[in-house]
Amino acid sequence: MSSLRLRLYLLLLFPIAISLGEASVSSSVTVTDLPAFREAPAFRNGIECSKTVWSPADRTHNPSIIHISMTxxxxxxxxxxxxxxxxxxxxxxxxxxxxxxxxTHRHSADLRRIISSTFPYLTFQIYHFDPNLVRSKISLSIRRALDQPLNYARIYLADLLPIAVRRVIYFDSDLVVVDDVAKLWRIDLRRHVVGAPEYCHANFTNYFTSRFWSSQGYKSAFKGRKACYFNTGVMVIDLGRWREGRFTVKLETWMRIQKRHRIYELGSLPPFLLVFAGDVEPVEHRWNQHGLGGDNLEGLCRNLHPGPVSLLHWSGKGKPWLRLDSREPCPLDLLWAPYDLFRYTPLIADS
Incomplete structure (x- = not known):
């Protein structure tokens, strides 16, 4: 087979390999498999912004700084x-x-290099999360991606981040923000530990097994609370109150119960519902237009929920970059595409 024909053959195969998505994910990803990105432009403060500098050695909370955590x-x-x-x-x-x-420790140096070269002006820290901390507590769910240890890292933010960071926004890795994040940062959590959009119309019973609902002891966890579903991919968290209330321990307790008695099917979400549902500071729905990745099995296209939009979230099986590369994008995936800094390498040279 000629070199040109081989390249064309690989070009045709590439979308097929991509469309396999999570089913073909291997744990043996090498450094050469890490994607390359174009450098982002420099974004500067407006004249109304107070100039400030953050250091991980800071011991006091600086209200002018917005802290965001992602995996x-x-x-x-x-x-x-x-x-x-x-x-x-x-x-x-x-x-x-x-x-x-x-x-995780694997690739951390290369990930740091990629973030630094893509965002040369960004202030950031990378924290090492030990998968062994949670691996024995994870039970199989309905989708492999939900069982990855890093998916549970949000439970340990209060332990991983510096003590002076008393509030943080947690974002999943499959969303884009189309509004000023300061608006989300400034919400008043009042006495609550977590703020997030709630969806009280959702059938809450679907998130737990019949074994859970048949146990008076288990379902009493929601006693005195009007429990509503919320998506943990967008949360504003008071880390000070989290640490004081030892909420990591409470979440781990439910994970251990799950290992023994199988009371839910969905990854890291149900423990959050068990601990926080009904005790969440409501945030406008515009800050989590979720479910754009479809359900957890097929990942079919979905439309936006009614109302204004500040954040688009491709929760579910379908991810916009995979569908775009497969040349079968959903209409809303085109709203994600302008934020894609992925550097495509042509398979066929120009000369």
């Missing part, structure tokens, strides 16, 4: 980079945004 890994890196780019592009004070990335 970094080889599989979802393209989504994380798009998410960061979207935040900076729409922020009124982008230089006051600090990113706290959570990654």
């Amino acid at each position: 970094l890994d080889a599989i979802y890196l393209r989504g994380s980079v798009a998410g960061v780019f979207s935040v900076l592009q729409h922020a009124s004070c982008p230089e006051n945004v600090v990113f706290h990335f959570i990654a």
Whole structure:
């Protein structure tokens, strides 16, 4: 087979390999498999912004700084980079945004290099998350991606981030922000530990097994609370109250119960519902237009929920970068595409 024909053959095969998505994810991702990205433009503060500098050695809380946490890994890196780019592009004070990335030790040096070269002006830290901390507590769910240890890192933010960081926004790696993130940052949590959009019309019973609902002891966890579903891919968290209330321990307790008695089917979400549902500070729905990735099995196209939009979230099986590469995007995937900094390498040279 000639070199040109081989390249054309690979070009035809590439979308097929991409469309396999999570089913073909291998744990043996190498450094050469990490994607390359174009350098993002520099985003500067407006004149109304107070100039401030953050250091991990700071011991006091600085209210002018917006702290955002996301995970970094080889599989979802393209989504994380798009998410960061979207935040900076729409922020009124982008230089006051600090990113706290959570990654496993594997590839951490390469991930740091990629973030530094893509966002040369970004203030960020990368924290090492030990998968062994949670691996024995994870039970199989309905989708492999939900069982990855890094998916549970949000439970440990209060332990991973510096003590002076008393509030953080947690973002999943499959979303883009299309509004000034300062508006989300400034919400009043009042006495609550977590703020997030709630969806009280959702059938809450579907998130737990019949074994859970048949046990008076288990379902009493919601006693005295009007429990509503909320998506943990967008949360504003009071880390000070989290630490004081030892909420990591409470979440781990439910994970251990799940290992023994199988009371739910969905990854890291149900423990959050068990601990926080009905005790969440409601946030406008515009801050999590979720479900754009379809359900957890087929990942079919979906439309936006009615109402204004500040954040688009491709929760579910379908991810916009995979569908775009497969040349079978959903209509809303085209709203994600402008934030994609992925650097395509042509398979056929121009000369």
